[in-house]
Amino acid sequence: xxxxxxxxxxxxxxxxxxxxxxxxxxxxxxxxxxxxxxxxxxxxxxxxxxxxxxxxxxxxxxxxxxxxxxxxxxxxxxxxxxxxxxxxxxxxxxxxxxxxxxxxxxxxxxxxxxxxxxxxxxxxxxxxxxxxxxxxxxxxxxxxxxxxxxxxxxxxxxxxxxxxxxxxxxxxxxxxxxxxxxxxxxxxxxxxxxxxxxxxxxxxxxxxxxxxxxxxxxxxxxxxxxxxxxxxxxxxxxxxxxxxxxxxxxxxxxxxxxxxxxxxxxxxxxxxxxxxxxxxxxxxxxxxxxxxxxxxxxxxxxxxxxxxxxx
Amino acid sequence: xxxxxxxxxxxxxxxxxxxxxxxxxxxxxxxxxxxxxxxxxxxxxxxxxxxxxxxxxxxxxxxxxxxxxxxxxxxxxxxxxxxxxxxxxxxxxxxxxxxxxxxxxxxxxxxxxxxxxxxxxxxxxxxxxxxxxxxxxxxxxxxxxxxxxxxxxxxxxxxxxxxxxxxxxxxxxxxxxxxxxxxxxxxxxxxxxxxxxxxxxxxxxxxxxxxxxxxxxxxxxxxxxxxxxxxxxxxxxxxxxxxxxxxxxxxxxxxxxxxxxxxxxxxxxxxxxxxxxxxxxxxxxxxxxxxxxxxxxxxxxxxxxxxxxxx
Amino acid sequence: xxxxxxxxxxxxxxxxxxxxxxxxxxxxxxxxxxxxxxxxxxxxxxxxxxxxxxxxxxxxxxxxxxxxxxxxxxxxxxxxxxxxxxxxxxxxxxxxxxxxxxxxxxxxxxxxxxxxxxxxxxxxxxxxxxxxxxxxxxxxxxxxxxxxxxxxxxxxxxxxxxxxxxxxxxxxxxxxxxxxxxxxxxxxxxxxxxxxxxxxxxxxxxxxxxxxxxxxxxxxxxxxxxxxxxxxxxxxxxxxxxxxxxxxxxxxxxxxxxxxxxxxxxxxxxxxxxxxxxxxxxxxxxxxxxxxxxxxxxxxxxxxxxxxxxx
Numbered sequence: 001x002x003x004x005x006x007x008x009x010x011x012x013x014x015x016x017x018x019x020x021x022x023x024x025x026x027x028x029x030x031x032x033x034x035x036x037x038x039x040x041x042x043x044x045x046x047x048x049x050x051x052x053x054x055x056x057x058x059x060x061x062x063x064x065x066x067x068x069x070x071x072x073x074x075x076x077x078x079x080x081x082x083x084x085x086x087x088x089x090x091x092x093x094x095x096x097x098x099x100x101x102x103x104x105x106x107x108x109x110x111x112x113x114x115x116x117x118x119x120x121x122x123x124x125x126x127x128x129x130x131x132x133x134x135x136x137x138x139x140x141x142x143x144x145x146x147x148x149x150x151x152x153x154x155x156x157x158x159x160x161x162x163x164x165x166x167x168x169x170x171x172x173x174x175x176x177x178x179x180x181x182x183x184x185x186x187x188x189x190x191x192x193x194x195x196x197x198x199x200x201x202x203x204x205x206x207x208x209x210x211x212x213x214x215x216x217x218x219x220x221x222x223x224x225x226x227x228x229x230x231x232x233x234x235x236x237x238x239x240x241x242x243x244x245x246x247x248x249x250x251x252x253x254x255x256x257x258x259x260x261x262x263x264x265x266x267x268x269x270x271x272x273x274x275x276x277x278x279x280x281x282x283x284x285x286x287x288x289x290x291x292x293x294x295x296x297x298x299x300x301x302x303x304x305x306x307x308x309x310x311x
Numbered sequence: 312x313x314x315x316x317x318x319x320x321x322x323x324x325x326x327x328x329x330x331x332x333x334x335x336x337x338x339x340x341x342x343x344x345x346x347x348x349x350x351x352x353x354x355x356x357x358x359x360x361x362x363x364x365x366x367x368x369x370x371x372x373x374x375x376x377x378x379x380x381x382x383x384x385x386x387x388x389x390x391x392x393x394x395x396x397x398x399x400x401x402x403x404x405x406x407x408x409x410x411x412x413x414x415x416x417x418x419x420x421x422x423x424x425x426x427x428x429x430x431x432x433x434x435x436x437x438x439x440x441x442x443x444x445x446x447x448x449x450x451x452x453x454x455x456x457x458x459x460x461x462x463x464x465x466x467x468x469x470x471x472x473x474x475x476x477x478x479x480x481x482x483x484x485x486x487x488x489x490x491x492x493x494x495x496x497x498x499x500x501x502x503x504x505x506x507x508x509x510x511x512x513x514x515x516x517x518x519x520x521x522x523x524x525x526x527x528x529x530x531x532x533x534x535x536x537x538x539x540x541x542x543x544x545x546x547x548x549x550x551x552x553x554x555x556x557x558x559x560x561x562x563x564x565x566x567x568x569x570x571x572x573x574x575x576x577x578x579x580x581x582x583x584x585x586x587x588x589x590x591x592x593x594x595x596x597x598x599x600x601x602x603x604x605x606x607x608x609x610x611x612x613x614x615x616x617x618x619x620x621x622x
Numbered sequence: 623x624x625x626x627x628x629x630x631x632x633x634x635x636x637x638x639x640x641x642x643x644x645x646x647x648x649x650x651x652x653x654x655x656x657x658x659x660x661x662x663x664x665x666x667x668x669x670x671x672x673x674x675x676x677x678x679x680x681x682x683x684x685x686x687x688x689x690x691x692x693x694x695x696x697x698x699x700x701x702x703x704x705x706x707x708x709x710x711x712x713x714x715x716x717x718x719x720x721x722x723x724x725x726x727x728x729x730x731x732x733x734x735x736x737x738x739x740x741x742x743x744x745x746x747x748x749x750x751x752x753x754x755x756x757x758x759x760x761x762x763x764x765x766x767x768x769x770x771x772x773x774x775x776x777x778x779x780x781x782x783x784x785x786x787x788x789x790x791x792x793x794x795x796x797x798x799x800x801x802x803x804x805x806x807x808x809x810x811x812x813x814x815x816x817x818x819x820x821x822x823x824x825x826x827x828x829x830x831x832x833x834x835x836x837x838x839x840x841x842x843x844x845x846x847x848x849x850x851x852x853x854x855x856x857x858x859x860x861x862x863x864x865x866x867x868x869x870x871x872x873x874x875x876x877x878x879x880x881x882x883x884x885x886x887x888x889x890x891x892x893x894x895x896x897x898x899x900x901x902x903x904x905x906x907x908x909x910x911x912x913x914x915x916x917x918x919x920x921x922x923x924x925x926x927x928x929x930x931x932x933x
Contacts, residue, residue, distance in 0.1 A: 035352040041657040043686055045679065051390030054405055057356065057382045061409035064354055064380045069686040071679045072383075074390055074696060081676055081890035084850075090891060094676055097912035098683035228395075268392035269401060290408035346663040364695045365703055365716055368667065372720035375665055375691045385696060539706075579703035580712060601719035 002302050005116040005123040009137045009170050014177045020138065020298055021145045027297040028146075030065065037067035038305050044070050045099035047091070048126070049077045049106040054267070054289075055126050055135075059103045062296035068304070071099060077107075089118045096121045101304055104128075122303040124296075130166065136266055137170035139295040143288040144223055147262045157184040157217035160227035160247050160272060162193040167266040168227055172197050176204030183208040184217045188243040191233050214247060218256035224249070226265045226285075228272050244272075251276040264288050313613050316427040316434040320448045320481050325488040331449065331609055332456045338608035339457075341376065348378035349616050355381050356410035358402070359437070360388045360417040365578070365600075366437050366446075370414045373607035377616070382409060388418075400429045407432045412615055415439075433614040435607075441477065447577055448481035450606040454599040455534055458573045468495040468528035471538035471558050471583060473504040478577035479538055483508050487515030494519040495528045499554040502544050525558060529567035535560070537576045537596075539583050562587040575599050624924050627738040627745040631759045631792050636799045642760065642920055643767045649919040650768075652687065659689035660927050666692050667721035669713070670748070671699045671728040676889070676911075677748050677757075681725045684918035690926070693721060699729075711740045718743045723926055726750075744925040746918075752788065758888055759792035761917040765910040766845055769884045779806040779839035782849035782869050782894060784815040789888035790849055794819050798826030805830040806839045810865040813855050836869060840878035846871070848887045848907075850894050873898040886910050 002020070003011045012020070030036045044063040046056050051074070060070045076082065082091060088106070092115045095102055104115050105126040112125035112132070127133040145151050156175060158168040162185060172193065175181040183206055185193050192210065201208050211217050218224065229247050234240035249263065251274055257263070265273060265285040277283050313331070314322045323331070341347045355374040357367050362385070371381045384390060393402060399417070403426045406413055415426050416437040423436035423443070438444040456462050467486060469479040473496060483504065486492040494517055496504050503521065512519050522528050529535065540558050545551035560574065562585055568574070576584060576596040588594050624642070625633045634642070652658045666685040668678050673696070682692045698704065704713060710728070714737045717724055726737050727748040734747035734754070749755040767773050778797060780790040784807060794815065797803040805828055807815050814832065823830050833839050840846065851869050856862035871885065873896055879885070887895060887907040899905050 041687075043683055047675075048390075051394070053358075053384045053387055053390045054392055057384070057406065057409045060382045061354055064382070065352075070382075071682045071686070071692075072694075073675045073679065074385060076675055078673060078697070083673070084890050085892040086890035087897075089897075090889065093908045094889060094911045095679065097908070097915060098679045267401065267405060268395050268397035270396040275398075275400075286404045286408070289405045293408060362700060362705070364669075364698055368693045368695070368717060368720045371693045372665055375693070376663075381693075383694075386700070578712065578716060579706050579708035581707040586709075586711075597715045597719070600716045604719060 004303075005119070006134055006299055006303075007112050007116055007123065007125045008132045009134045009174045012174070012177065017141065017151075017174075017177050020295070020302070021142055021151070023298040023302060024142050024291070024294040025146070027294040027301070030297070031293065035065045035067065038301065039063065039066040039068035042068040042101070042304050043099040044068055044300065045095050045102045046070065046072045046126070047076050047095060047102060047104045048074055049082065049104070049111075050127070051075065052105055052127065055105065058292040059124070059126060059296050062293050062300055065293065066297055066301060066305070068300070088114045092119050092123070101300065124299065127166070130164065133166045133170060135292065135296055135299065136167050137174045139288065139292040140167065140171050140225070140264065140266070141174050142295050143264060143284060143291045146291065147284050147287070148222060148260070152179040152181075154178065154222045155182045155184065155220055156223040156225060157186055157221040158193070158225045158227070159186040159214060159217065160229045161191045161233060162187040162227070163191040164230075164233060165227045168225060169193070169197050171225060172206070173200055176201060176206050181206045184221060185210045186212070186214055186217050186247070188229060188247065191229070214249065214253065215256060218253055219258065222258070222261050224257065224261065224263045226263065226272055228270055248272050248274070249277060250274040251280070254280050254282065257282060315614075316430070317445055317610055318423050318427055318434065318436045319443045320445045320485045323485070323488065328452065328462075328485075328488050331606070331613070332453055332462070334609040334613060335453050335602070335605040336457070338605040338612070341608070342604065346376045346378065349612065350374065350377040350379035353379040353412070353615050354410040355379055355611065356406050356413045357381060357383045357437070358387050358406060358413060358415045359385055360393065360415070360422075361438070362386065363416055363438065366416065369603040370435070370437060370607055373604050373611055376604065377608055377612060379611070379615070399425045403430050403434070412611065435610065438477070441475065444477045444481060446603065446607055446610065447478050448485045450599065450603040451478065451482050451536070451575065451577070452485050453606050454575060454595060454602045457602065458595050458598070459533060459571070463490040463492075465489065465533045466493045466495065466531055467534040467536060468497055468532040469504070469536050469538070470497040470525060470528065471540045472502045472544060473498040473538070474502040475541075475544060476538045476577075479536060480504070480508050482536060483517070484511055487512060487517050492517045495532060496521045497523070497525055497528050497558070499540060499558065502540070525560065525564065526567060529564055530569065533569070533572050535568065535572065535574045537574065537583055539581055559583050559585070560588060561585040562591070565591050565593065568593060624921075627741070628756055628921055628925075629734050629738055629745065629747045630754045631756045631796045634796070634799065639763065639773075639796075639799050642917070642924070643764055643773070645920040645924060646764050646913070646916040647768070649916040649923070652919070653915065657687045657689065660923065661685065661688040661690035664690040664723070664926050665721040666690055666922065667717050667724045668692060668694045668748070669698050669717060669724055669726045670696055671704065671726070671733075672749070673697065674727055674749065677727065680914040681746070681748060681918050684915050684922055687915065688919055688923060688927070690922070710736045714741050714745070723922065746921065749788070752786065755788045755792060757914065757918055757921065758789050759796045761910065761914040762789065762793050762847070762886065762888070763796050764917050765886060765906060765913045768913065769906050769909070770844060770882070774801040774803075776800065776844045777804045777806065777842055778845040778847060779808055779843040780815070780847045780849070781808040781836055781839065782851050783813045783855060784809040784849070785813040786852075786855060787849045790847060791815070791819050793847060794828070795822055798823060798828050803828045806843060807832045808834070808836055808839050808869070810851060810869065813851070836871065836875065837878060840875055841880065844880070844883050846879065846883065846885045848885065848895055850892055870894050870896070871899060872896040873902070876902050876904065879904060
């Protein structure tokens with residue numbers, strides 16, 4: 001059913017997603033019951049050519065919770081044969097001799113597809129540069145599903161850096177698989193959502209509008225998806241200071257947000273959500289991080305597990 | 312019984328310590344019998360924001376010997392979201408989604424307590440800057456217990472850098488939980504034991520005296536606890552050279568040491584114990600390193616294991 | 623039967639090798655059957671004081687395929703107590719408290735022997751500087767055995783950097799344990815095979831000749847063993863360019879190679895084998911990488927496993 005490699009969000013049909021969400025919910029029950037042994041004897045290699053402790057540990061925890069094993073390279077950019085000029089293709093052809101699946105993180109756009117083009121084992125894209133980070137988008141959708149009980153009829157506000165942030169781009173694309181979605185775009189000038197994603201949403205029937213104000217979005221949204229606005233995107237510290245305050249969520253904003261709405265963030269956070277918000281039950285971002293384990297377990301199980309158990 | 316997080320030595324009452332020492336002895340038997348599966352399905356995360364291969368591998372070996380699993384960050388200071396400005400609190404709230412316990416090492420004093428203040432899983436302090444390294448102190452006490460058969464009525468000589476070394480400070484504090492302890496302090500001028508620890512010993516009934524000579528301490532001590540005197544602590548290489556020789560243990564000193572006494576060292580050693588001493592049966596420092604596994608197994612088992620087995 | 627530590631290729635008699643090759647073939651069947659639990663409860667420490675993701679992951683995969691566990695230091699040169707001046711001997715005496723075997727990689731020639739001189743657990747040399755990398759040589763021999771069905775009556779062409787490359791040196795030495803071997807040496811001036819290895823082959827009855835041309839070797843060889851010619855070995859980029867082309871294998875060369883011959887390479891490859899060659903069934907280098915798992919499983923099993931199972 002599922003694609004053989006997990007590379008991009010546009011690989012997933014609505015049917016795939018519904019299956020995956022249901023299977024992730026099952027994985028949550030597996031963890032609550034103390035884990036499982038269905039991937040006993042299987043090995044996942046995590047090959048990180050760019051640091052990301054959080055994503056790596058999430059993949060590794062997912063594999064272990066299902067009884068599998070892990071081999072890992074935390075800083076492959078310094079320690080692997082890539083230093084000597086080895087191609088990604090060669091690296092994969094070697095590492096697939098050691099593992100039953102490979103989660104790869106690489107600074108180069110398209111690196112995961114290159115890996116998949118030669119791999120005889122499943123490749124899981126754990127982020128390839130500015131391009132894709134599909135498991136993040138999938139866990140975001142699962143979080144919505146788990147928190148709100150549905151993936152349809154949603155108004156989702158994407159806030160912050162919508163141009164360079166992979167997470168809001170991917171979530172916007174994934175929302176085209178849901179019904180009757182509306183996306184509110186709240187970004188500083190210069191880092192608005194790019195035209196290709198806007199066109200993709202339009203083609204697939206997702207309504208969108210650009211707002212200037214977080215305050216405007218709050219009362220209307222089912223989901224506030226915050227992201228970090230990085231200083232480096234701005235021509236001067238001045239121009240950064242002028243806008244960044246408008247894209248920070250404080251506890252005063254929570255009064256404007258609907259009772260059943262949630263706040264999400266791909267994390268890490270710096271100061272774009274005040275820590276005072278953390279105690280609010282609608283602050284879903286730490287639960288969201290936890291959901292990464294369930295989604296990755298579901299993917300690993302569907303890719304590697306015995307079919308009978310995963311049907 | 313035990314505290315929920317292992318943060319400081321002063322958390323442990325005499326009763327706690329006696330329980331822990333007995334449980335560590337039990338863990339030694341578990342290892343001798345080829346390990347155990349009582350933590351099957353549990354995951355320990357080792358988050359090291361400062362390098363320490365030895366401490367990390369000791370924690371990881373302890374978890375594996377009990378049938379548990381490990382996820383690990385060897386250089387979290389370079390690879391984790393801390394680089395992007397994430398707080399320790401946020402890091403912990405995310406990693407606790409991946410693991411059942413977290414061993415953290417951090418250069419900042421108090422980092423482990425900060426971690427524990429938000430954690431829903433047990434935090435084990437694997438060293439927070441100059442402050443505390445409680446599992447080192449506990450394995451030191453276990454070594455004394457295992458080697459000498461008792462923790463009371465001891466004369467312990469602490470030798471070397473007593474100001475900046477965490478290990479002798481913590482051991483001195485832990486000795487307040489034993490009866491009738493006497494501490495001999497042998498340190499170069501400028502790096503003597505600091506006043507707070509002297510006061511703490513006094514308040515809790517531990518007798519101490521300052522000696523100038525290692526030779527003076529040797530015939531009186533049940534335990535010689537050596538530590539490294541670092542060049543960097545001295546104003547000049549000259550002044551370092553003048554004193555450092557007096558805090559080195561050579562094979563000639565072993566004649567002055569009692570037949571049933573032992574030599575300990577938190578390791579790594581550079582040249583403060585002559586390698587000729589290694590063959591002496593009273594040289595306990597490599598056995599001491601091994602005891603780290605038993606103490607950490609005991610802690611992990613008491614924190615994570617089924618209560619029935621650990622009672 | 624086997625040596626207690628795996629340090630150098632000259633430790634292995636012909637009888638040892640035949641046993642090891644047979645056991646590696648058995649390990650291939652174990653992997654095909656989904657792995658095994660015969661090293662359940664055992665721990666392998668991989669201590670890498672020099673980066674080599676490929677070798678480290680191969681050792682770790684081998685241990686996991688047999689049901690064992692792994693503790694690992696990817697960059698021990700930065701994170702271990704070696705930074706503080708600890709000797710290799712002390713490091714080993716500590717790490718052996720955490721593991722049942724230690725695979726060590728170190729930039730210093732002889733480091734593995736130093737480790738073995740104090741170790742109470744088996745040491746596996748995963749490469750000690752320019753000196754030895756015995757598991758590479760053993761997997762090379764296993765590849766020949768597996769691909770050609772024999773280790774005797776072979777003509778092996780070693781091509782490229784024969785002076786500084788550990789792999790061709792070690793393979794040449796290992797061929798002295800086979801019968802009726804002939805070695806063709808094809809190297810640029812200045813980096814020819816060194817005299818000690820030539821003498822060793824002569825003493826042990828291996829015929830060798832030096833050729834100037836890869837083309838000359840191709841029709842005669844059962845095995846073409848390619849290695850990388852590194853720019854840094856040459857006095858100028860000019861002189862490198864002049865020769866390097868003659869030591870590259872392109873698809874045009876494959877017509878000159880015998881139908882049953884194979885091409886090997888220790889990898890990583892940069893451009894010394896054209897990627898067009900990869901699809902040729904005689905291109906054995908990726909299968910060779912895979913064989914590293916079987917050889918290392920065989921060694922770990924023979925060193926750590928229950929004797930009955932490994933007889």
